Amino acid sequence: MKDFTYRLPTRFVFGHGAEKKAGEELAALGATRVLIHYGGGSAVKSGLIGRLEEDLRAHGMTVLTLSGAKPNPRDDKVYEGIELVRREKIDFILAVGGGSAIDSTKAIAHGACYDGDFWDFFCGKAKVERTMPFGCVLTTSAAGSESSNSCVIMQESTLIKRGLSTELNRPLIAFMNPELAMTVPKYQIASGATDILAHIMERYFTCETEVDLTDRLCEAAMQAVIRAVRIAVKDPMNYDAQAQLMWGGTIAHNETVGVGRVGDFGSHQLEHELSALYDVAHGAGLAVVFPAWMRFQMKRHPMRLAQFANRVYNVPMNFEDPEETALRGIEAHESFLREIGMPVTMKELGARTEDIPKLAAKCKRNPGTDLIGRAWPITGAEAEEIYRIADR
């Protein structure tokens, strides 16, 4: 178990009608001029944006809105947001939506406090030194951005998608009402759960030994998420399944199950290239990439993949051939992904064989190396091999 320093500043307001407390809670945080940043029309049509505006105004705040946060959030919206925040002297940004709106908000908040180009943070030219207060009303369970230290933005002109990790990425407050996730399309619910599971798996597949407690917490969270999404894709109105998914998404990516270990996140890098090039749902891309990555890693790390198979999918351990257990676990995971409606091959995702060399070449390396991923790193050539495993 590795040494760590950890603090989670986010205040969680979770449950039925959680977003109705936004006015009261933001007032307590000292917000006076609030920018609500959201995605498309559904949050407006459902009346959510209107209700939030009304509530914040009733608590004495001035409210502006910025729509258009997209999946795989773009830099152009971030620039627009930064300008708006500065011009209108905004002192709090409230994201409404999922990872896209929240990540876009994080980038706006950091950028508004920085004299240079915010993209400097994403290409490694500058470090985030300060930010401004922001929070979120979560409407979909997936990215975990409501309390994670992560943020992913795509540069529109280059289709380069880059992540940024900093403690300043953690929102001050998150309003989490599982009822709001009930109207999310089933494909997106499944894609979100796949992302949640991937966040746990990225931490679970580690070289760190003697991490029994966090191993078991990871396994617990994976089992609960797998159970909940099976219910939610059949019956999206099931509050309890949505609640398990929503809280599961949060703890999957805020280190509750990940302290004291180095995770991998190579699969996330491989996926970023897929969603940047084909604009597919991040979770759907992960459904394709992650099992292929596991098949590739199986020969190198059979025991940990056997542990995954045995403890998460209840595959009986084959003590004479752990690799067979590992393989059955990967197959069980693929079956589950198909069951909830996810693609598991490049073809099903709409990706082209001829793009594979380009995908592998663009994939982000660890600084100064050809390697992708931390705990179980792979080379660029191996990345290409993994895309080919997925290209069935």
Next chain:
Amino acid sequence: MKDFTYRLPTRFVFGHGAEKKAGEELAALGATRVLIHYGGGSAVKSGLIGRLEEDLRAHGMTVLTLSGAKPNPRDDKVYEGIELVRREKIDFILAVGGGSAIDSTKAIAHGACYDGDFWDFFCGKAKVERTMPFGCVLTTSAAGSESSNSCVIMQESTLIKRGLSTELNRPLIAFMNPELAMTVPKYQIASGATDILAHIMERYFTCETEVDLTDRLCEAAMQAVIRAVRIAVKDPMNYDAQAQLMWGGTIAHNETVGVGRVGDFGSHQLEHELSALYDVAHGAGLAVVFPAWMRFQMKRHPMRLAQFANRVYNVPMNFEDPEETALRGIEAHESFLREIGMPVTMKELGARTEDIPKLAAKCKRNPGTDLIGRAWPITGAEAEEIYRIADR
């Protein structure tokens, strides 16, 4: 799953030599006049107190010390601390030790900011409205006080032991070095782990349905703690076992595994009377009371106790007779407690049969009722019955 609001403000500095960062971290928190509050001589003899004093002074702080925090911490030490804090204009209290030093520190911090008698908070006469900054250097894994919202103090003159729950009980910072726990006597390691498990079990035994995620997190944490303490009582120098225990103790009692549900805590009330009367280790008292409480509850809640048996102790489920599974789980838990050297009967604890009516009578009721415990409440007469089950 119940609605909840949750925020954990504690900053955790965890791992090898964690306490060496105290000067740097407390300076960053703005501390200038620090009171180090600790228990007996062992922290002085080991040089820990001296090293901390030196480090804080090297960072420009004025340092005072207050020793004598005892297990089942007493009100007289709290009064002494409050006076000292006021007289010396202390602006930060650093507890060094386990639950006793930390709980005593919490009470001092609240009391120093209150014009009346601090005991008002513990007997329900007043609510804690504000407190002063405090943190801790944890030296033993048990109470979880390093980030819990709990605090337990005993009134010396009456032997009344009372708990206080408030969000203001959560320390600002916790330095957690598992190496410091290596010199703790084996009996105390076992007693600490029993307390940790009890904190999880108090949350696990609930009437809340559809809490699959937190159920599984509880089971994960219990399995890891059981495994780690088995190693630690045989080999206290095993860093990794001590690390699992230390972090396990933290998450057991800070709602990481308990959001969205109502726990019971009746067993804790039953135990408080034992340790108040006989001055036994809190964990040892819990080792006696908890299995008896489970035996009593078995007929009312066979399925949840069967789930505990099956998922925590791998007892095969008897589908024709779940109560038999439940009983085998309780027996497995008792075997485990004996294995790590804990008492499991009143006699082994040194408690007297003739005291049972007095114990049951003194046990704290839920306000305005004869009931003890929240999720699975019992009457005073049933409390007596549980003590008698334990009196083998």
